[in-house]
Amino acid sequence: MTETAYHQIRSGPPPIPAGCPVDHGFSPLAAEYVADPYPIASAIRETAPVVYAESLGFVMVSQMDLVTEVFMNPDVYSSANVQDPVFPITADAAAVLAAPDFDPVAVMSNRQEPDHGRIRNYTKLLFSNRRIQTLEPYIRRRANELVDTMLAAGPPADFVASLAYPLPGEVVFRFIGFPERDDQQLKDWCANRLAFSWGQPTPTEQVDITTNMLAYWRYVREFAAGKRAEPGDDLASELIGYHLANPDDLSYREVESILYGLSFAGHEPVTLLIGNALVSLLPRRDAWQALVADPTLVPKALEEVIRWNSPQIGWRRVTTCDTTLGGVDLPAGTPIFLNLAAANRDPHAFDDPDGFDISRPDAVKNISFGKGNHYCLGAKFARFEARIVLEVVLDRLPTLALADDRATVPFPNISFRGPSRLPVTWG
Numbered sequence: 001m002t003e004t005a006y007h008q009i010r011s012g013p014p015p016i017p018a019g020c021p022v023d024h025g026f027s028p029l030a031a032e033y034v035a036d037p038y039p040i041a042s043a044i045r046e047t048a049p050v051v052y053a054e055s056l057g058f059v060m061v062s063q064m065d066l067v068t069e070v071f072m073n074p075d076v077y078s079s080a081n082v083q084d085p086v087f088p089i090t091a092d093a094a095a096v097l098a099a100p101d102f103d104p105v106a107v108m109s110n111r112q113e114p115d116h117g118r119i120r121n122y123t124k125l126l127f128s129n130r131r132i133q134t135l136e137p138y139i140r141r142r143a144n145e146l147v148d149t150m151l152a153a154g155p156p157a158d159f160v161a162s163l164a165y166p167l168p169g170e171v172v173f174r175f176i177g178f179p180e181r182d183d184q185q186l187k188d189w190c191a192n193r194l195a196f197s198w199g200q201p202t203p204t205e206q207v208d209i210t211t212n213m214l215a216y217w218r219y220v221r222e223f224a225a226g227k228r229a230e231p232g233d234d235l236a237s238e239l240i241g242y243h244l245a246n247p248d249d250l251s252y253r254e255v256e257s258i259l260y261g262l263s264f265a266g267h268e269p270v271t272l273l274i275g276n277a278l279v280s281l282l283p284r285r286d287a288w289q290a291l292v293a294d295p296t297l298v299p300k301a302l303e304e305v306i307r308w309n310s311p312q313i314g315w316r317r318v319t320t321c322d323t324t325l326g327g328v329d330l331p332a333g334t335p336i337f338l339n340l341a342a343a344n345r346d347p348h349a350f351d352d353p354d355g356f357d358i359s360r361p362d363a364v365k366n367i368s369f370g371k372g373n374h375y376c377l378g379a380k381f382a383r384f385e386a387r388i389v390l391e392v393v394l395d396r397l398p399t400l401a402l403a404d405d406r407a408t409v410p411f412p413n414i415s416f417r418g419p420s421r422l423p424v425t426w427g
Contacts (some may be wrong), residue, residue: 006104013057027055028414041342050326058335064349071371077317093206104257114294143392155425156403164274172266177234189216198413272311272418292398301358307366315340315416399427
């Protein structure tokens with residue numbers, strides 16, 4: 001694969017940086033950490049804010065000021081590795097991705113300057129307030145329809161399966177322009193992408209995942225070709241229009257690759273955010289009732305959810321040159337794991353950081369969506385969609401409550417976290 005390939009397949013980790021403390025026991029994939037990462041992450045932050053995590057082969061950074069320093073210096077800390085598999089993949093999986101027509105290129109989260117800025121100038125136009133606002137009627141209608149179905153079936157219900165999972169996928173597919181008839185197939189192809197880039201799938205799972213990735217890429221290319229021939233009022237057509245008007249500045253392959261990345265990035269984190277909001281709010285009846293009484297409090301409450309129980313608890317970088325971070329010398333090529341779970345609960349950044357407070361005045365200073373020129377382009381969209389969903393649920397299901405204690409069963413991975421099952425009931 002070329003250096004601009006969307007997914008770089010790398011060999012084992014480089015040597016441990018000389019003089020860097022080593023943590024032999026920590027693993028973000030361990031069951032205890034997956035169940036509740038915050039106590040473990042906080043303990044590491046206080047004892048070794050820059051430490052080599054042996055199980056990952058990454059230097060882990062946990063303090064808010066150091067994480068911010070990394071995000072704000074993209075020339076030193078490249079994002080080139082954020083979509084790559086954490087661990088080397090098998091030869092069989094690599095063979096699937098070696099298909100001559102599997103050639104998406106890095107475009108946003110993993111593309112470096114000056115190309116990142118060039119491409120972002122076009123993609124940020126796609127997330128304009130005008131285009132996002134046009135989706136509100138659809139989001140409200142579908143959220144109400146899914147609530148209707150849940151109510152008709154009666155309690156208890158799995159909120160993830162009933163609403164939090166299907167809705168964000170449908171929304172981003174309509175946003176892009178994918179036809180509704182393809183929704184289930186698209187979800188099936190994208191469902192296990194999380195495991196490929198951020199988990200540790202088995203050899204058999206790797207082949208299944210890469211086969212889906214190849215099928216999805218081929219679908220995207222065929223879809224883009226159709227939109228080029230017959231454009232509509234959707235993100236894909238608008239993006240293709242930018243290419244046709246500026247072919248030397250935005251390539252057609254970059255257009256295809258943006259569509260390839262958006263489908264996952266545009267719905268999986270939103271599903272997790274909605275689930276985390278209910279996991280955080282429903283046990284705290286005072287907070288829930290405050291939102292029922294005054295839904296205008298929802299945006300601030302969601303910001304506290306994003307800080308306290310983030311859908312994104314880790315991200316990656318790699319050093320482009322020799323540098324020093326937190327007193328530790330890091331050679332060029334050092335992979336960095338940014339522990340956002342630890343940074344968002346840093347007592348130097350937030351008062352009473354382990355407390356959940358929907359009126360916290362500075363929750364918006366969380367680092368969950370990054371910072372600097374790679375700040376998540378879809379963050380505004382995620383907040384917008386989650387707000388509408390929460391408003392609908394507060395209105396339609398004011399007595400909603402957790403049905404049991406088996407709510408959070410997140411998929412083991414290093415970056416994303418949220419319930420895969422959320423049993424709820426109502427009065």
